[in-house]
Amino acid sequence: MKHVILTLSLLALVSCKDSKNQDTKTETVEHATDSHSNQHDNEASNVYANAWINEIQKNNGEKWQADATTNEGVQKLQNTINTQSASTLEDYHQLAKQLNDEKNFVVKNCTMKGPSHDNLHVWLHPLIEKIDALLKVETVEDASKITASIEENINAYSEYFK
Template sequence: MKKTILTLGLISALFSNCKEPDHKAPISEERETIGGLDEHDINNEQHTFENSWVNEITLDNGKKWSANTETTEGVAKMIELIKTNETTSVEDFHLLAKKLNELKNVVIKECTMKGASHDNLHIFVHPLIEKIEILSKVSTIADGNKVLSSIKINLEQYYNYFN
């Protein structure tokens, strides 16, 4: 007990004597934005838009993975939602993102897959989650179309790996 109190006392003394020698003004970093996404964000998300997840996903010994019905139905509903939704404004893209997110949440909640099929489903779903999030924040119609195109490709690729 004495050692603990002594140790805490020493640590407190050390931290109370720590002072910053200079208080410099925070550096303001200006970033050029493109359609609401700055260059840093675009570089970080480039792999997402390119659908590079297809380089990570595998088949089940050359065959499609068996997926639960709710997952396959959820993907089909997302594809249908995109086909039937008119996106002519930024607000339309935001509303579509909200609806896609709700369907994606059902897919995740209802998933009963296990093992390698489940692991590969995660490889498929993770970039989809990122894209839906990005779609919910687009600030131009051009950006919305770019993200939505990538989401469509992502969803259509599902059928190459799962049945």
């Protein structure tokens, strides 16, 4: 299941620039399964974790050069996640909508190519999954956990990109 979602997401995001003229929205592909609760548990653990850190690489020990619009979009994400406070489920859903709009700005306006672009997607893909999960979350407790994971993900950007 993880591989299907990863493959579909990567195919949808292969070229940020090519998607500029399209309305980019995150879609979740679901397959019927006998163990729905196990699937839910696996998806939940994915959005709480930051395993992407094990996959991302640096540029010979240095940060990757990102384009100005990507940095601008990530700065908006950082400002939102670091300044917004949520206490109700409605607050968390509103936060998710704002983060989703800002994430879409990054995807639509990215002009990066090559290894820096590939590593951006290693960072971006889990963020997309987390924001999607926050849009659909059903409890404040889960929303709080996902938001903390989103915050870690967004704030780690500056460790890998300049």
